[in-house]
Amino acid sequence: xxVQRLERALAAIGLPGTVEIRGSLAVLTLQGEVSLxxxxxxxDAVRIASAHGYTHFAVELxxxxxxxxxxxxx
Amino acid sequence: xxxxxxxxxxxxxxAQEPGGSRGAPASAAAAGDEPVDVPDAVRAKEALLAxxxxxxxxxxxxxxxxxxxxxxxxxxxxxxxxxxxxxxxxIGTSASLADDQHADARALAARLGVRVVDxxxxxxADPRYVANPSNRCYFCKSELxxxxxxxxxxxGVETIADGTNADDVRGHRPGAVAGRERGVHSPLAHVxxxxxxxxxxxxxxxxxxxxxxxxxxxASRLPYGTPVTHARxxxxxxxxxxxxxxxxxxxxxxxxxxELARVELSRAELGRWLSxxxxxxxxxxxxxxxxxxxxxxxxxxxxxxxxxxxGVTAA
Numbered sequence: 001x002x003v004q005r006l007e008r009a010l011a012a013i014g015l016p017g018t019v020e021i022r023g024s025l026a027v028l029t030l031q032g033e034v035s036l037x038x039x040x041x042x043x044d045a046v047r048i049a050s051a052h053g054y055t056h057f058a059v060e061l062x063x064x065x066x067x068x069x070x071x072x073x074x
Numbered sequence: 075x076x077x078x079x080x081x082x083x084x085x086x087x088x089a090q091e092p093g094g095s096r097g098a099p100a101s102a103a104a105a106g107d108e109p110v111d112v113p114d115a116v117r118a119k120e121a122l123l124a125x126x127x128x129x130x131x132x133x134x135x136x137x138x139x140x141x142x143x144x145x146x147x148x149x150x151x152x153x154x155x156x157x158x159x160x161x162x163x164x165i166g167t168s169a170s171l172a173d174d175q176h177a178d179a180r181a182l183a184a185r186l187g188v189r190v191v192d193x194x195x196x197x198x199a200d201p202r203y204v205a206n207p208s209n210r211c212y213f214c215k216s217e218l219x220x221x222x223x224x225x226x227x228x229x230g231v232e233t234i235a236d237g238t239n240a241d242d243v244r245g246h247r248p249g250a251v252a253g254r255e256r257g258v259h260s261p262l263a264h265v266x267x268x269x270x271x272x273x274x275x276x277x278x279x280x281x282x283x284x285x286x287x288x289x290x291x292x293a294s295r296l297p298y299g300t301p302v303t304h305a306r307x308x309x310x311x312x313x314x315x316x317x318x319x320x321x322x323x324x325x326x327x328x329x330x331x332x333e334l335a336r337v338e339l340s341r342a343e344l345g346r347w348l349s350x351x352x353x354x355x356x357x358x359x360x361x362x363x364x365x366x367x368x369x370x371x372x373x374x375x376x377x378x379x380x381x382x383x384x385g386v387t388a389a
Contacts, residue, residue: 061357
């Protein structure tokens, strides 16, 4: 399925999670905390979502307390 | 309660520096402190604009005023060209106007020395508007300009103008149609002034709005087909105000997708706020406004984003 392929592609760049589709908006709910400060990472994610046909790509901010796990890329 | 209230040229009590509540960068305060290089061709357009405004301000000119970049510049040039006593800034007030934006608009008009009239509009009573079709703005502006036209007739004011600029006429602007149908003039577009030129000229005049982010009405945060309700508008307003209070600057929109808020930030702010701590702060602020879920759009702010999402305009 397109959604699963999108999830795999996003996980491959360091954004593991589940994707919810709302029309042409894809919403990724992250598994754990991930820093999205890296502009290249954000651009890669948007490019991947766009390649899968989504005009909008958003990342849901996970409900993790101060002591939550942190997954930093790289 | 009357639908019309008029104010003298005094800022409302408690009003902050115009534009400040919407995140105008600190550089706005320095506008006018340094020379601004205005190309001759742009100066020439401004001269044409002043000439048009001077010719149409008898006995007075009513300007649909939002306190944004365009209408503020238009009012400033009109006040200079025709005298502030001949210029009336008419602010349409309704649930879709954020309180902060209303206060900013009144303070800006007062700063320009022009008359300020608050005119209550009732687009929320129009089921065609509430249904939120892709031409929602047509019904809103129809209500606004009908009421402004009636008020102007009572006052003996013949000419009504808005801040539509030369760039606007190329986009999806159903609201502009309503204005044209009611004889509203768009002098900025008439003389060919686009947004970038208006920002340059605003800066040269020392207007604090020269680099202010655009600020369309709150209903623009609701996807087409999502009914416009007071509760949804207040949710969006509360979330955006909370994010501003955190310190987020520049263009900012909280798009309403039911229980999910999709936050659009400028690229610079995305880089600043998407650390784990920043994201926690954003999430907490937006949730306090009544959204169960919070997401950040990784492409960042896009004007007309929901038009793209709904397929009204191309990506």
